[in-house]
Amino acid sequence: MESISIEGTTKTPAISFNADTGVIEIKGRSIPENSIEFYRPLVEWLEEYGNEPKEQTTVNIQLEYFNTSSSKCILDVFKKLESIKKQRNNVVINWYYEEDDEDMLEAGEDYESIIRIPFKMIEIVD
């Protein structure tokens, strides 16, 4: 299976979905007007990856900003991960937020309460 690697822009995050290591990363800003277009291939990738996942899937989400349009797409990503975990696979989600950014911490907690996979909340200190 191919891995996905996309560089970040001012409106879209850097993406690294590695099929060989099972490490999935979304970093930067996610504020495009049309998020569905951006996230669709990622959700499809996870769908395929879920058929034969690695023993452990590690997810690193490190967002500086995301808009509400992205929030639904990010939930779709998490829902795919939730179903991978339900197939008795190991899935670890690391949610990074910058020091003092309570809104981003709370956003992580919102997702955690919806998808019922425990998040590891990691504060980034300068």
Add this chain to the structure above:
Amino acid sequence: MSFDLEACYTKMNTGKVLLAYKGSITSELITNILGVVETKLHTTIARSSVRKRIYNVLVESLQNLYHHIDDLPTAYNGSFDVNFGIFVIAKCEDGFRVSTGNFVRKEKVKKLNERLTKIRSLHPEELKELYKFVLNNQQFSDKGGGGLGLIDIARRTDGNIDYRFEHYDEDFDFFHLEIYILGS
């Protein structure tokens, strides 16, 4: 007397204005505005949490405009740009004010009014629950929004939102939204 857009814009464009714009709201414009304002916020505000909150509110309010502007019929062409909207960010006494203005079709006014009345009446915990409910249950609209923008803005500002509808003509109202973000 009918609604005077120029007077309205002049009124919005008062105080310590960081940026004021009226015209077409496009994706490129949003990118440009965000870039300019981000630089300004960096030099104006020390606390990154306050900067981020303002930036988030900017993104949502601009993209709300982008997704929800009702275009005026061709009869109005010449008077206004397509996807016409107004956007102002200004410093006020204890924080920042983000104001937007756009035309809304009369038939949508009631629903939008009800929505804003409800959102403004909710406590922070209730807003959080509403946000999570809409996030998890509502289908994406083809506009890409999904109805979370105003809830998100209300959450980040503790409901510090004012709005009004002004009669423009028999088909349209002008919708005026003011958002206040505390902090310096």
